[in-house]
Amino acid sequence: MIYFLPNERREKWVARLAGEFNLFLPVQIEGKIHWQKYDKGNFAIDQLALSEIRAAEPIKAFLYRPREVVATFPKPIDPAQEMSALLFGVKGCDLRGLDVHRKMFLEGEFRDPFYTRRLENTILVAADCPMPRESCFCNLVGLNPFVNRGVDLSITTFDDGWVIEAVSDRGEKLANSAKDLFVPAGEHHRARREEQRQKALGILEAQNSKKWNPELSRAIAEKTSDRSFWKKAGEDCVECFGCLMTCPTCFCFLLYDQAKAKTGADVNQFERTKVWDACYMAMYARVGGGANPRPEFVQRFINRFHCKFMHFMNQHGFYACSGCGRCFTACMGKIDIRNILGQL
């Protein structure tokens, strides 16, 4: 079903959602978009940056925490059930991260129970990107600046209100509970939405007019042995790992153990913590005995391109890249993967 929410009712709906869920939304702070927890006393609907592009932080941080305790022993402690989270204003590019993490954490022989539980308890409300920025290239990785799958509700913003589509059963229930605020939308709303979406796509097509090699995976494979190409491409890297830490699709992690407390009752209780890792780190694949399969930076640089654009495509049929542009926005050396991939 598709609905319309007039401007003057938006604040009421958002406040109502915040009463039911842990509500996170994108707001503009000093010219940048950041996720923020809804704070009733300090929130005005005008702060909501729903029509902007994705936030600085990838939504993976909500589902796959930068740091979390995944086991305690010898006494097992069941992590307390968290209140359901609602991410309000998820973008088309954010969903690629979810797709990659679903493949990594939910498929195969073992499921990650932490990711499973968080995903089940997270409601996703998407919002179109009517005005893509220069850093956006989601169209090159097979995505759109709008969402009509994989979320619960999808919002398209207009001057006079929001067109809202219920995409899942859960979304339909949410819409039903807002029947007093929503107005049923008709064909002309769909037409308006379509027009705006095509306009956004047009902006993306124009700024990313040079298409990547349709056989990109093979092109990367063939270019692998040309070390001078990759050395030049990565020569400005200072190995800060900002690109990987802000990447919505990166999934690597480290596990480490420590005592729960240095003194007292918990001194013999241990915690195993999972923390994001980065494959650019020199020590990333080094084994206890000292051997390192990728000692040179160029090997680790190539490995990143292989992982995202070759292996993931070959195994799962899509790139492990969302086209969000966070990697080169964060990069101190201004290494733009669009330029590298465009040469292949």
Next chain:
Amino acid sequence: MAAEVRHSLSEKTNPYKPVLVRVERVTVENDSGDLKSFDLSFINEEERFSFVPGQFAFLSVPGVGEAPFGIASAPEERLMKFTVKRVGSVTTALHELEEGAVIGVRGPCGNHYPFDKMRGKDVVIVSGGFSFTTLRATIAHLLTPANRPAYGKITAVYGARSPGELLYKEELRTWEKGSDIDLVLCVDRACGFDWPATEGLVPNILKQTAPDSANAIALVCGPPIMIYYTHPVLKELGFKPEQIFLSLENRMKCGIGKCGHCNIGPKYVCKDGPVFSYQELQGLPEEY
């Protein structure tokens, strides 16, 4: 074979959480004292897991950390054995353990040696140094009276730097005397000892032993230098890439194909390995 494996790591349990085991026996394996074997029993019998030789598991010392090790015992043995070389913080903490200590184990992880392919064939085992662990498990498994008739001739070439560095010496002596396995032991330097009798490097001794490749599978595990010089010998003996299986050791954290650390190209050593055929490895980058 794989269907027999019952995992302690399942969706219902937490795959990051170890189960508790007790150290029943600690054995110093070599003269330098940096190799110790730990025989472990499960504290809760219902947490016991089965495995197939070639698989590995993580041992964790509470508060220090965990590291992956090949399982050195056969599934038929009551206690689960791990042999650990002291190299870093976790292995040092393991070496300091005494009998009775309680530690964690998480596994079994990875694939195993190709017993389905080995059935009815000769088995050639080539190993050097302390990586003999999962091959000790393999030999013990193959030599179990119930299993032995299913395989042809079993030949093993196992070498170490010096006699004192050979693992599981008592067992080696027993196997050497028996007729179920043709065990050739060698050392780089005999250092005046009369056992084992052969002095020489593993690839050379393999060449002299010259096992028949016609209907055989070769299992290779050892230091990179040994593997490097063993390949040409196996090739010369007529082994094809699909007849040679190697066990790899890359850095691993999760052991369930999620954390990314052990990748070799698109493969994860913890999930797709650690056992790979030489044929499979030929299509992968040499990052191992």
